[in-house]
Amino acid sequence: MTDAPKHLAANPRLSTWVEVGADGVVRLRVGKVELGQGILTALTQLAADELDVDPGQVRMLAASTAGPDEGPTAGSMSVADSGAAVRQVCAHVRALFVAAAATRLDVPAETLLVRDGVIRQRGGARSTSYAELAGDVDLDRDVDATVPTKAADELSFTGDSLPRVDLPDKVAGLPRFIQDLALPGQLWGRVVRPPSPAAVLTDADEEAVRQAPGVVAVVRDGSFLGVVADDELAADRAAESLRAAARWHESATLPDEDDLSSYLRDGPVTTFSVDECGDLEAAPPVVRRLAATYSRPFLAHASMSPSCGMARWDDGSVHVWSHSQGIFGLRRATAQALGLDEARVSVEHVEGAGAYGHNAADDAAFDAVLLARAVPGRPVHVRWSRQDELTWSPFGSPMSIELRAGIDARGRLASWQADVWSQGHTSRPGYAGTPGLLAATHLEHPHPFPAPVDPPPERGSGSTRNAVPGYRVPVRRVRGHRRQEVALRSSSLRTLGAYMNVFAIESLVDEVAHAVGQDPLEFRLTHLDDARARAVLQAAADRAGWVDRPRDGDTGLGIGYARYKARGAYCAVVAEVEAVSDVRVRRLTLAVDVGRIVNPDGVRNQIEGGAVQSTSWTLKERVRFDRTRITSLDWETYPILRFSETPEVDVVLLDRPDLPSVGSGEAAQGPTAAAIGNAVAAVLGVRVRDLPITADRVIEALGA
Amino acid sequence: MPQTYQLTLNGSVTEVHSEPDTPLLHVLRHQLGLKGTRFGCGTGLCGACFVLVDGAAVSSCDTPVWSVEGRTVVTVEGLAGETGLHPVQRAFLDEQAAQCAFCVSGALVSAAALLARDPHPGEAAVIEALDRNLCRCGVQRRMVAAVVRAGRSDGEPSGGSS
Numbered sequence: 001m002t003d004a005p006k007h008l009a010a011n012p013r014l015s016t017w018v019e020v021g022a023d024g025v026v027r028l029r030v031g032k033v034e035l036g037q038g039i040l041t042a043l044t045q046l047a048a049d050e051l052d053v054d055p056g057q058v059r060m061l062a063a064s065t066a067g068p069d070e071g072p073t074a075g076s077m078s079v080a081d082s083g084a085a086v087r088q089v090c091a092h093v094r095a096l097f098v099a100a101a102a103t104r105l106d107v108p109a110e111t112l113l114v115r116d117g118v119i120r121q122r123g124g125a126r127s128t129s130y131a132e133l134a135g136d137v138d139l140d141r142d143v144d145a146t147v148p149t150k151a152a153d154e155l156s157f158t159g160d161s162l163p164r165v166d167l168p169d170k171v172a173g174l175p176r177f178i179q180d181l182a183l184p185g186q187l188w189g190r191v192v193r194p195p196s197p198a199a200v201l202t203d204a205d206e207e208a209v210r211q212a213p214g215v216v217a218v219v220r221d222g223s224f225l226g227v228v229a230d231d232e233l234a235a236d237r238a239a240e241s242l243r244a245a246a247r248w249h250e251s252a253t254l255p256d257e258d259d260l261s262s263y264l265r266d267g268p269v270t271t272f273s274v275d276e277c278g279d280l281e282a283a284p285p286v287v288r289r290l291a292a293t294y295s296r297p298f299l300a301h302a303s304m305s306p307s308c309g310m311a312r313w314d315d316g317s318v319h320v321w322s323h324s325q326g327i328f329g330l331r332r333a334t335a336q337a338l339g340l341d342e343a344r345v346s347v348e349h350v351e352g353a354g355a356y357g358h359n360a361a362d363d364a365a366f367d368a369v370l371l372a373r374a375v376p377g378r379p380v381h382v383r384w385s386r387q388d389e390l391t392w393s394p395f396g397s398p399m400s401i402e403l404r405a406g407i408d409a410r411g412r413l414a415s416w417q418a419d420v421w422s423q424g425h426t427s428r429p430g431y432a433g434t435p436g437l438l439a440a441t442h443l444e445h446p447h448p449f450p451a452p453v454d455p456p457p458e459r460g461s462g463s464t465r466n467a468v469p470g471y472r473v474p475v476r477r478v479r480g481h482r483r484q485e486v487a488l489r490s491s492s493l494r495t496l497g498a499y500m501n502v503f504a505i506e507s508l509v510d511e512v513a514h515a516v517g518q519d520p521l522e523f524r525l526t527h528l529d530d531a532r533a534r535a536v537l538q539a540a541a542d543r544a545g546w547v548d549r550p551r552d553g554d555t556g557l558g559i560g561y562a563r564y565k566a567r568g569a570y571c572a573v574v575a576e577v578e579a580v581s582d583v584r585v586r587r588l589t590l591a592v593d594v595g596r597i598v599n600p601d602g603v604r605n606q607i608e609g610g611a612v613q614s615t616s617w618t619l620k621e622r623v624r625f626d627r628t629r630i631t632s633l634d635w636e637t638y639p640i641l642r643f644s645e646t647p648e649v650d651v652v653l654l655d656r657p658d659l660p661s662v663g664s665g666e667a668a669q670g671p672t673a674a675a676i677g678n679a680v681a682a683v684l685g686v687r688v689r690d691l692p693i694t695a696d697r698v699i700e701a702l703g704a
Numbered sequence: 705m706p707q708t709y710q711l712t713l714n715g716s717v718t719e720v721h722s723e724p725d726t727p728l729l730h731v732l733r734h735q736l737g738l739k740g741t742r743f744g745c746g747t748g749l750c751g752a753c754f755v756l757v758d759g760a761a762v763s764s765c766d767t768p769v770w771s772v773e774g775r776t777v778v779t780v781e782g783l784a785g786e787t788g789l790h791p792v793q794r795a796f797l798d799e800q801a802a803q804c805a806f807c808v809s810g811a812l813v814s815a816a817a818l819l820a821r822d823p824h825p826g827e828a829a830v831i832e833a834l835d836r837n838l839c840r841c842g843v844q845r846r847m848v849a850a851v852v853r854a855g856r857s858d859g860e861p862s863g864g865s866s
Contacts, residue, residue: 035804036802036803036804036805036806036841037803038803161800163797163800164800164802166805167796167797167800167802167805168797170802170805170808171789171793171796171797171802171805171808171812172740172780172781172784172789172793173738173739173740173741173779173780173781173783173809173812174739174740175739175740177742177806179739179742179743180739182737182739231734232730232733232734233726233727233730233734302840303804303806303840304742304744304750304752304804304806304807304838304839304840305742305743305744305752305806306743306744351804352804352806353804353806353807353840354803354804354806354840354841355804356840383743385746386744386745386746386747386750601800605800605803605843605846606803608842608843608845608846609803609841609842609843610842611842612842612843612844612845613840613841613842616842634745634747634749635745635747635749635750635838636749640838640840641842641844642835642838643831643834643835643837643839643844643847643848644831644832644835646842646844646845647845648845649845
């Protein structure tokens with residue numbers, strides 16, 4: 001490897017990434033964070049292989065702003081980017097220790113072998129180790145990107161299903177989450193959020209609450225209202241008192257939840273071209289056209305824990321504990337919001353409940369920063385309520401997609417037009433030069449939210465992620481239309497626009513296949529040149545018994561395929577769905593190609609989880625609101641998939657040991673939704689194009 | 705007025721001094737330092753805060769402490785015995801039945817309650833027993849496989865879904 005992995009270019013010092021202790025333990029500090037996806041385990045395996053140590057000798061330290069800036073943990077890029085950096089760093093560290101061993105043992109470096117951290121002369125009796133040499137090797141130097149990393153056949157741990165390094169603690173119930181932090185002098189904060197997105201605080205009875213038991217401080221700044229107490233329950237009760245006495249001016253600023261497609265088109269809208277190929281007017285003779293419009297509502301992250309944050313101020317500087325996906329962005333945003341030098345803000349990552357994008361972690365951290373400012377020297381721990389989590393976290397954007405396909409005389413796709421209407425899919429803190437933190441929008445001198453935008457194409461786009469079909473179509477026009485002023489904040493939710501774009505594309509492709517009288521699998525294979533794409537489709541179909549599937553009754557199969565971001569993981573899904581009075585997904589069969597597999601069970605777990613979460617989005621989920629307030633505010637009004645509704649999931653992994661590893665966390669969502677939709681159509685003979693596919697929507701489609 | 709309550713917690717007679725309506729979850733996490741029981745919703749709808757009360761899985765977030773006076777409470781920390789982890793905890797590790805694992809404490813408690821009354825449950829019984837627990841990462845099927853495995857005397861995987 002001669003080109004340095006890109007995260008090393010920005011963070012070249014070895015000592016930023018790694019330290020080797022006199023105990024022989026290698027401590028790595030990466031910029032990516034554990035979200036429940038198992039990244040720390042995969043990176044441990046890569047490091048152990050390059051260093052020739054046992055994985056038990058590798059410790060992954062919590063990410064912090066003192067370590068490397070690898071950007072947010074997002075977009076399924078951790079194994080590819082952080083993995084490449086860790087491999088290069090560890091290869092260089094190994095070379096430095098081998099050189100030091102050669103000096104100490106007075107033998108040529110090329111005669112030395114390393115195993116389990118012991119460095120020994122081949123066939124000789126003398127040895128030394130990482131532990132013994134730790135004091136001799138200076139890691140305060142730039143990484144050498146010319147040191148070769150190992151070839152696929154030299155790897156011992158990569159490719160094994162090493163158990164997750166963090167699970168023993170979590171299964172034993174040990175305190176490990178940010179929710180569990182307990183520091184000396186710790187206080188508890190609560191924020192009283194406005195009752196609706198546009199509400200303004202007009203009156204609050206701070207004095208009465210200040211006298212309440214346990215209350216240490218009440219903070220009011222504009223419409224930001226919060227309390228700090230010496231006990232969590234006291235903080236809850238004080239917040240309820242504050243809420244009961246607070247008066248707000250509310251405004252009806254929300255769109256019609258039943259007509260988000262009009263809302264997205266009513267603008268102002270920025271239109272941009274994604275793909276233009278060939279001339280639609282002069283397209284090869286089109287003998288038939290199909291067109292359809294698909295939509296999804298706002299979606300919530302709905303993590304199992306409400307977000308948390310903690311902060312402590314000392315001498316005008318603030319230290320923050322957060323489960324943020326992007327601790328450097330949070331530092332930047334916090335400094336911007338408070339007019340502070342970034343050097344006065346430090347952030348360290350602490351694991352939280354599962355994160356599936358830009359959720360409220362950063363907002364909760366900033367709440368803690370604001371509340372802790374009232375009590376310098378004391379750490380203030382803030383935990384949101386379930387209601388705030390479901391109503392104030394950023395949402396996944398609604399989308400409306402118009403597709404038109406032209407079919408030639410041979411029954412092949414001749415032309416393809418797509419128009420994707422959406423809000424932007426990212427408004428991460430510090431992203432657009434403004435803080436983008438919830439509490440900052442409520443201050444007396446507010447920093448309003450930036451309009452959500454989309455990542456640039458080189459980072460995978462947003463609204464139009466996966467909007468260009470992977471199938472051979474000679475004439476294409478794909479455009480995005482992003483609404484500029486939004487009624488509700490949207491930001492990154494797992495796969496951004498890809499989930500909906502793949503659902504729409506794969507639905508219409510299925511409709512075209514039926515229209516030309518071809519099997520949906522055959523039709524797809526006919527239109528795919530990429531052997532890896534064909535392989536996942538064939539593997540999923542074979543495993544699921546596609547060819548022999550029953551053709552009538554209450555159960556049917558549907559298929560879906562995509563390559564995530566057109567350059568990431570390949571994934572094909574066959575869904576078995578039973579549809580009578582409601583829709584039940586019985587079984588999902590997935591085939592996946594993520595290049596070289598670092599941890600097979602880790603990939604399976606991510607694919608299974610992605611498929612199940614997608615099933616939940618596809619069948620059940622929808623943020624509800626009236627014209628003023630969000631009305632989906634608990635698990636009854638925002639239901640997610642339950643155990644009794646969860647399909648069996650069968651995953652086939654196609655390993656490509658010689659190809660680069662890509663992420664697996666976002667491969668399954670789009671193809672799973674598509675396979676479910678296509679299976680519903682196979683059973684009922686009608687399509688539900690507006691998600692979620694609820695019993696009501698099915699009845700509506702049947703009656704149409 | 706704070707009162708003194710006595711309960712058997714994880715095998716030991718324990719006294720707590722608290723307002724009667726203080727949620728059991730708060731007493732566990734803050735007075736007794738048992739942080740394995742999680743806050744998820746505060747209204748008993750997600751199962752993250754489940755504990756065993758006289759053998760039944762109940763949500764501790766909306767259970768007032770007065771109501772457990774004289775009763776037997778077991779938290780996730782109390783599932784393990786002197787010989788190590790509870791079989792269902794070992795099975796969760798064997799099956800790697802977690803992603804973020806925030807819901808796992810509550811799922812383990814539901815599973816332990818089931819295994820105590822039905823030592824060898826089938827898949828359908830496990831799904832029914834865990835249906836009051838929510839999981840957002842999509843690990844439901846692995847957890848089901850783990851509980852079935854824990855109920856098999858040989859501790860071997862059940863085969864099938866994963």
